[in-house]
Amino acid sequence: MTEVGRIFTPYQTKFGVPKQGGMVLSDESYIELSPKFSLDSVRGLDIGQFIWILWEFHQCEGKEKELIRPPKLGGNEKMGVFAARSPFRPNNIAMSLVRLIRIESQDSKVKLFLEGADMVTGTPVLDIKPYHPIADSPWTEYPAPWFVKEPLETKHVEFSCEVPEDYKELIEEVLRLDPRPAYHDDPGRIYVNHLRRLDVHWKVYGETIEVVKTVQKGK
Template sequence: MNFSFAPIGVIHSPYKEKFGIPRQPSLAPSARMKLELLPPYNHADTVRGLAAFSHLWIQFVFHETASRGWRPLVRPPRLGGNDKVGVFASRATHRPNPLGLSLVELIGIDIGSGVILELAGADLLDGTPVLDIKPYIPFIESRPDARAGFVDGPPPRLSIVWSEQARTDLAIWDSRHPQLAVLVEEVLAQDPRPAYQNDPERIYGVRLYLLNVRFRIHDNIATVLEISAS
């Protein structure tokens, strides 16, 4: 049997590319984004009662990597990018059906000419197609006694240092993006580099909003070098 699904909405996110997106939701709670519902789902009746819930499950499509296909074995970043596990023992984006599931915080609902959900802590790329929304129910879905396999806790965090140039740049953009400093630190603290890249002199860039944040990592310290328009 084959199935065909149409998106019910689209994500508007500060993450403009895959590089830099936290590998799990809620690791960057300052990441604010919007889920715009598409016709005919952008009707107030579709979200009646939703504001009573603090968190939502978002089911979406890995639209940028879907064309690359899948493999039965993948290399999770949490295992250093060397050890392999089965694709169904991972949350890799390259899957037989390129579907993702993300738990996000619901900040608000804007009902005007359409319906827009304001979200926090999502790990979703700008333009991500959304297939479904479901409320999160803690007493059913929170299982603190569950085993987490090789993901035995949150990833280690890097320390963050701001260069003088980066702080000057931040002052320029902060009025437009008030959460920018916190978001930059949350993203870089996760160490977005591929596991095989450890060159302390290499300068990386991550796109947040329409900005390019350039940084370097050495001795578990991420130094923000500059912020410029991308």
């Protein structure tokens, strides 16, 4: 299978990447199509519409598992790989629903700018398909799986240090989802998220996440 491009996101490492697409909307990302694809390949895609991205779990090679331990279940309960969205799959293929913001073409490079991505930057993209509400929506009501908590549990985010203004919304959206594995419960521990060119240091106490330090990296 040949990739059709690469997606570039704020997420420099797997830790802190949203668990599903659409959870963080201030994370403008883009797909840069492979050189063989021109604007003709995206003709008919409408700005503002939702699209499916099929992509590769390229950092999980050689780790196929039949039973997995979803982190959000505490790391103790096992589920079948086909009952979960674990990256450790027979074929390292994932899919995400994102929203198309704009399309740009410069120097023969076509870029699709998106919101709601949930991939590490540099992830190979295998295919792009339009979302069709009629075809892609369930034809009958279906309850969420038992392990999905509704509504989504979130934390309150506070800042006790200086934060670049153009990062603040992104940091809040990422951290309110509490990126820690469910089995982590150490109030004194400092965690670090790598977002674009900023290292974000934070800790948890109760229902609050406190950002204690940020470090800018390069240009």
